[in-house]
Amino acid sequence: MVNVQIDTAKLKNMETKLNCKFSNDGVFVEMALDLHEYQEKLPSINSVSFGIYSGDLERVIKLVEKVNPNWCKYFTDTTTIFCGFINKEPVSFCIIPTTADSILSDDNLKIGGIACVGTVPEYRKRGIGLKMVDMATIYLKNLGYDIAYLHYTHLEKWYKKLGYETVARFSFI
Numbered sequence: 001m002v003n004v005q006i007d008t009a010k011l012k013n014m015e016t017k018l019n020c021k022f023s024n025d026g027v028f029v030e031m032a033l034d035l036h037e038y039q040e041k042l043p044s045i046n047s048v049s050f051g052i053y054s055g056d057l058e059r060v061i062k063l064v065e066k067v068n069p070n071w072c073k074y075f076t077d078t079t080t081i082f083c084g085f086i087n088k089e090p091v092s093f094c095i096i097p098t099t100a101d102s103i104l105s106d107d108n109l110k111i112g113g114i115a116c117v118g119t120v121p122e123y124r125k126r127g128i129g130l131k132m133v134d135m136a137t138i139y140l141k142n143l144g145y146d147i148a149y150l151h152y153t154h155l156e157k158w159y160k161k162l163g164y165e166t167v168a169r170f171s172f173i
């Protein structure tokens with residue numbers, strides 16, 4: 001069980017920024033996972049590898065455009081991009097932001113985020129997306145983070161499969 005405290009100032013700040021309201025019946029969620037005990041959860045997938053993307057930025061941005069054009073601005077030269085690859089080509093991606101956009105109190109915790117999670121439509125439903133999040137979670141653990149954090153998602157059940165827990169719910173006003 002993840003043991004975290006909500007920072008009410010950060011929560012209010014997020015309500016203002018996103019024009020949303022936290023409530024128990026909210027449809028979007030903030031999720032967190034304690035990394036101390038985390039072990040790789042899912043089996044490897046034939047012909048798919050995972051790791052940091054160090055190739056041409058334009059190549060990955062073309063994929064992001066196909067999945068969610070609003071995310072392209074977050075993929076820059078200084079972003080850590082983590083991918084699933086088939087034949088060295090990225091088919092699934094996420095970013096590891098330098099500071100997690102969290103509502104948790106971080107006084108004694110190192111909190112790492114995973115954001116903008118996508119798989120290009122042709123490669124969906126093969127387990128690549130969730131395995132990539134599994135491996136990105138291990139990546140955060142190996143960097144010494146205490147908590148992995150997912151900001152603003154509607155895929156609660158999907159992330160729960162890895163052990164992520166909902167720390168707050170919200171809806172847009």
Ligand SMILES: CC(C)(COP(=O)(O)OP(=O)(O)OC[C@H]1O[C@@H](n2cnc3c(N)ncnc32)[C@H](O)[C@@H]1OP(=O)(O)O)[C@@H](O)C(=O)NCCC(=O)NCCS
Nearest residue numbers: 067117118119123124125126127128129130131153154158
């Ligand atoms: C969400 C997203 C990343 C999932 O990517 P994916 O690579 O298809 O993910 P997975 O294959 O791991 O899981 C997707 C589903 O396929 C199922 N699946 C996994 N392996 C499968 C296989 N071999 N055969 C059939 N189905 C399979 C999973 O059970 C899962 O089902 P569920 O949604 O009912 O839990 C992708 O749909 C996407 O890019 N969506 C748009 C962007 C988005 O919403 N991102 C999330 C933001 S928080």
